Amino acid sequence: MNKNLFVSGHTACAGCGQSMAARLVIDASGPNTIIVNNTGCLEVFSTKYPESAWEVPFIHSLFENCSAVASGVESALKFLNKKEGINVIAQAGDGGTADIGLQALSGMLERGHDILFVCYDNEAYMNTGVQRSGLTPFNSNTTTSPAGSKSFGNLRPKKAMPEIAVAHGIPYVATASVAFPQDIQRKVKKAFSIKGPKYMQIHVPCPLGWRHESALTLSVAKAAVDTGLYPLFEYENGQLSAVRKLSQAKPVEEYLKMQGRFKHLMGAAEEIKKVQEIADGNIKKYGLRDQISGN
Amino acid sequence: MKEFVEGSHAVAEIVRLCKPGVVSAYPITPQTHIVEDLAQFVSDGKLAAQAVNVESEHSAASVVLGASATGVRSYTATSSQGLFYMFEVLFNISGMRLPVVMTCAARAISAPINIWNDHQDAVSLRDSGWIQLHAEDIQEAVDMHLIAYKLAENKSVMLPVMVCMDGFILTHGIETVDIPEQALVDSFLPPYAAPYKLDPAAPITMGPLVDPDSYMETRYAMQETHKQVLDLIPGITAEFAKTFGRQYNGLVEGYHIEDAERVIVAIGSVCGTIKEVIDEFRAKGKKIGLLKVSCLRPFPAQQIYDALKGVAKVAVIDRALSVGSTAPLASEVKAAFFGKKKAPSVISSFVVGLGGRDITKDSIREVVKLLNGRERNGEFIDLKPELLKESYE
Numbered sequence: 001m002n003k004n005l006f007v008s009g010h011t012a013c014a015g016c017g018q019s020m021a022a023r024l025v026i027d028a029s030g031p032n033t034i035i036v037n038n039t040g041c042l043e044v045f046s047t048k049y050p051e052s053a054w055e056v057p058f059i060h061s062l063f064e065n066c067s068a069v070a071s072g073v074e075s076a077l078k079f080l081n082k083k084e085g086i087n088v089i090a091q092a093g094d095g096g097t098a099d100i101g102l103q104a105l106s107g108m109l110e111r112g113h114d115i116l117f118v119c120y121d122n123e124a125y126m127n128t129g130v131q132r133s134g135l136t137p138f139n140s141n142t143t144t145s146p147a148g149s150k151s152f153g154n155l156r157p158k159k160a161m162p163e164i165a166v167a168h169g170i171p172y173v174a175t176a177s178v179a180f181p182q183d184i185q186r187k188v189k190k191a192f193s194i195k196g197p198k199y200m201q202i203h204v205p206c207p208l209g210w211r212h213e214s215a216l217t218l219s220v221a222k223a224a225v226d227t228g229l230y231p232l233f234e235y236e237n238g239q240l241s242a243v244r245k246l247s248q249a250k251p252v253e254e255y256l257k258m259q260g261r262f263k264h265l266m267g268a269a270e271e272i273k274k275v276q277e278i279a280d281g282n283i284k285k286y287g288l289r290d291q292i293s294g295n
Numbered sequence: 296m297k298e299f300v301e302g303s304h305a306v307a308e309i310v311r312l313c314k315p316g317v318v319s320a321y322p323i324t325p326q327t328h329i330v331e332d333l334a335q336f337v338s339d340g341k342l343a344a345q346a347v348n349v350e351s352e353h354s355a356a357s358v359v360l361g362a363s364a365t366g367v368r369s370y371t372a373t374s375s376q377g378l379f380y381m382f383e384v385l386f387n388i389s390g391m392r393l394p395v396v397m398t399c400a401a402r403a404i405s406a407p408i409n410i411w412n413d414h415q416d417a418v419s420l421r422d423s424g425w426i427q428l429h430a431e432d433i434q435e436a437v438d439m440h441l442i443a444y445k446l447a448e449n450k451s452v453m454l455p456v457m458v459c460m461d462g463f464i465l466t467h468g469i470e471t472v473d474i475p476e477q478a479l480v481d482s483f484l485p486p487y488a489a490p491y492k493l494d495p496a497a498p499i500t501m502g503p504l505v506d507p508d509s510y511m512e513t514r515y516a517m518q519e520t521h522k523q524v525l526d527l528i529p530g531i532t533a534e535f536a537k538t539f540g541r542q543y544n545g546l547v548e549g550y551h552i553e554d555a556e557r558v559i560v561a562i563g564s565v566c567g568t569i570k571e572v573i574d575e576f577r578a579k580g581k582k583i584g585l586l587k588v589s590c591l592r593p594f595p596a597q598q599i600y601d602a603l604k605g606v607a608k609v610a611v612i613d614r615a616l617s618v619g620s621t622a623p624l625a626s627e628v629k630a631a632f633f634g635k636k637k638a639p640s641v642i643s644s645f646v647v648g649l650g651g652r653d654i655t656k657d658s659i660r661e662v663v664k665l666l667n668g669r670e671r672n673g674e675f676i677d678l679k680p681e682l683l684k685e686s687y688e
Binding site: 058 | 316317319343344345347348349350351353354355357358359360361362363364365366367369383384387391493494495498499500501502503504505506509
């Protein structure tokens with residue numbers, strides 16, 4: 001086993017799902033890795049000068065350009081004939097991936113760079129104080145999609161980011177959850193066994209933004225998977241190749257009631273039903289209860 | 296070897312000879328011929344670089360940022376809106392002290408959209424930390440790219456350099472240009488050895504969060520480096536002259552300035568037109584000269600003061616605006632004399648050739664004529680009054 005490449009002493013909040021996932025990703029990738037990070041919580045809490053939590057080469061440039069900077073890193077390594085044996089990771093939060101970073105990400109995927117893009121999806125702009133992003137779920141209460149007398153919060157479901165990645169014709173796309181650490185590491189290793197652009201989206205609860213006890217991070221993340229709201233799947237060469245099966249899907253209310261961001265839905269049966277329909281749609285779409293081989 | 300070539304092709308040739316490892320750019324008129332030629336060089340095996348065809352200028356600048364941070368000589372080129380789309384990345388490249396070289400095919404800014412030459416794009420980047428060189432002709436544009444890499448990669452500099460050449464006038468103009476031999480280029484510009492880079496064998500963190508405890512020092516360091524660059528450039532141009540046989544001051548260059556009573560200060564290709572007009576005046580015994588500013592950043596205030604302190608009247612020509620204030624070059628030339636004992640009695644400011652309006656010899660004669668009168672502040676030359684009458688009332 002590698003030594004930890006993302007070391008303690010950083011300033012993440014207690015129970016931060018992103019910091020756990022980031023450590024799992026880099027430890028699975030190993031020391032011969034270069035990380036390019038968009039602006040966001042992860043970069044802020046791990047690189048406050050003069051300290052750094054990273055034991056691998058790490059560069060942060062801007063909010064939206066990690067995919068392009070990583071493309072430059074990868075191209076430079078190719079020019080130096082050093083790409084073989086060095087993993088390049090571009091990583092960002094959900095806003096830096098699905099909103100402001102989408103154009104650069106699309107360019108990176110389309111050009112075929114040998115890079116793993118990791119989206120740490122905590123479903124809002126947490127670094128700036130819980131504003132909604134394109135990956136904020138339906139009916140979630142954020143500071144820019146607040147629930148009120150005429151609104152139940154965020155008006156739209158999550159952007160289908162993994163499918164957008166798949167549509168680029170890239171060889172590997174996977175979702176994962178911090179509740180399943182071994183699954184994250186298996187997928188990172190699998191990604192790096194494949195040449196070309198790879199996309200991973202990891203569900204990482206944010207206790208501050210989702211308003212749950214910091215000790216509950218993994219339970220909340222697991223409930224998202226168990227309800228079908230955060231399906232875990234892999235696409236290889238455009239085909240759905242594996243899913244995490246649900247022997248019995250939990251009702252979404254069990255997930256929603258754990259979090260302050262959905263508190264306003266409690267008692268609003270119609271609104272909970274709409275969220276249940278999203279989970280049911282996922283279960284059907286990805287065959288989470290079908291008899292296909294899965295992980 | 297001397298060739299009769301288009302400016303863009305000449306620049307592409309010199310960039311090829313500088314052996315960048317990563318080239319990334321996005322098409323924008325009038326920069327496109329440069330990157331098309333570089334792409335062809337790569338396809339023909341004449342340039343070993345990775346050419347990255349990005350989806351925007353923002354990503355072009357980000358790609359060369361990443362490549363330079365990995366220790367590889369990198370190149371990009373853009374113009375106008377493309378330069379503005381790069382804006383935050385350019386501040387990032389200089390802040391991270393990465394020696395990227397970029398060609399700016401200087402062009403007007405939208406709205407209204409206009410693809411022709413002025414200096415508003417480059418001049419608007421003057422606070423970015425990039426060293427900014429401006430070429431008068433194609434040969435100078437070619438040579439400035441060599442000087443740019445030499446300067447950028449100097450261990451005591453480590454800052455990006457922008458070589459500005461007037462869009463169309465120089466990018467699409469054709470001149471006889473001396474493209475140096477590879478061996479000479481190699482002797483002047485050895486391979487880039489990065490003092491810091493992303494390398495798993497020796498991990499570093501680049502682009503950290505820097506709070507009020509340390510941020511100011513990073514900006515101070517850049518400011519101090521720019522001061523040093525003013526001292527370094529003459530040494531580099533001297534070495535350049537020794538290698539290639541062409542002399543440049545690198546900061547400011549005078550033309551008939553020694554005994555001049557009236558001097559025009561200008562940037563870029565308009566200096567050629569000004570020289571012709573000066574020749575005509577000189578033939579009539581009029582003591583008029585030119586001070587060409589080759590380096591806008593760092594701003595050579597002391598050199599400008601020294602060159603103009605004994606001159607009676609100075610006309611500063613700007614091909615850009617700082618809307619709501621004094622034109623950019625005029626403002627800095629005037630500041631060079633503030634609090635000094637010697638100064639011209641008049642420093643008049645003229646705005647000429649915006650959005651590619653032709654700057655003719657008559658335009659320059661008009662500047663000289665107006666310089667005889669009261670001091671002018673941002674006087675527009677060649678305005679069409681009939682176009683100013685339209686209104687929405």
